[in-house]
Amino acid sequence: MEYFVGSSSKIEEVKRLAQIVANSSSPLLIYGETGTGKEVLVKYIHKVGNRKNKPLVIQNCAAVPSNLLESILFGTVKGAFTEAADKKGLFEIADGGILYLDELNSMPIELQGKLLRVLEDGIVRRIGSLSEVKVDVKVIASVNVEPKKCIEKGILRKDLFYRLSVFYIKLPELKDRKEDIKELCSYFIDLFNKKLNKNIKGISKEVMEYFLNYDWPGNIRELKNLIEAVVNLKEEGFITLDDIPEHIKKEKKGLEEMVNEFEKNLIKEALLIYDGNITKAANFLKIPRQTLQYKIKKYGI
Template identity: 70%
Template structure:
């Protein structure tokens, strides 16, 4: 996926990413789940001087803590039962970039070994006696505010300050809604190619609905919504009939909610007064002519 968007926030992040892309210093990224942290890392790799070298990605929350150390640092034959001589991800990423996603999920004791790699560029495989020199740029991300991670003991303070040479914060989609239309165009093109479809775009009405929705799942939620829609649509334009119901319900404005309430109360008054308009008008404390107009308006 490309780092898509033309909002002021996105342009600012892109410009900053391009300025730091050629440095060897570590980067710390903070962003809520679904904001595109891995996409940003891929962009930094693509525009930087390590673009032709490996980009190795590891989600620290995706594997059990007791396996993460061997995955990152490798193993030596005989270190434990069935252990073999095997490179860890830091060795695999030599001359390139390693991206540690959800670093705040990594055990504190293992974070100390990450700090040592940052300080002297040396790794030691589990069970090994020799140290191996690696030239790896480390990019790490957290999905909780960094100082909160430190204060709650999820992130070592010394590791935080070592990583925080360059800091990037990815805003939630609700704070960069100017990017929604371009993101939709990108995902529609992507799923057209993937599903062999011919969808041309989205209607202005759907654009407005998307703009009013808060997207708690961020870009990932938008992508999933469009994937769902395009599984059922072969061509044409995406309209309100194609949009998941929860987006429609959540985007109702105050005027629409007031009208629904008014309609229900008028229906209730008519029922209680055996559909006698004069008595229903007295019950609602409004003129008879006003009630007749509203009955016609709401088709009651």
């Protein structure tokens, strides 16, 4: 998906920030759960920004062994180690453009220190070389775990977080932007109709009702994969209840369950705000302390 689909208030705010970020050389940190569209956002930033005619280089930090990541990022010179050759790193390849480091929280801490130095002075040194190379690279990094938790777990340097988060964008989960589901479905159906030479017209009202009640733990990626699977198996017409997986049908929630879930989330947020102080949380929620204690026990909070 090359276009960042959605028109909900949360996504419009993300787009607004992205357009500002796109024309700045300052770094960006993105936080989003798996499947929320982090790479799609990066491609959108590249497409609308002043570096659109320059390289966009993407590297998943978890996709390569940690001992190789440094040479991939910074490059090597011949003889630096066994079988090493003169080779540009991703910073040099991305010169003038954007380097996107996905799953930054998988990068070794010691390498994060070297990344920080490049962010500070824009200079890279290939492994085994004494000479330095000046680069003009906009760095975008993303994490799939909340940054504060990454820092607490010791998998993200605090100083690197502060340097990267000159701009910070949090991507909402699909369950928090359900008003975009209809638009996303239309986009994916059109995409796979063209790709698979099919003629699917849309989603039935009954299916859309289930989609809006489902929590989408796999986020946009789960929705995209589901649409792809259905379009593969169907030639034409509308996607009906017979076409969607049973686990989605079972997830449909009644009014009471949705109200309970909403109430539970409100209580959890109030307790988080007041560091678990029940009296203060009860005052905030405008309910008696005893009632709050009962509901905490009821929801197993």
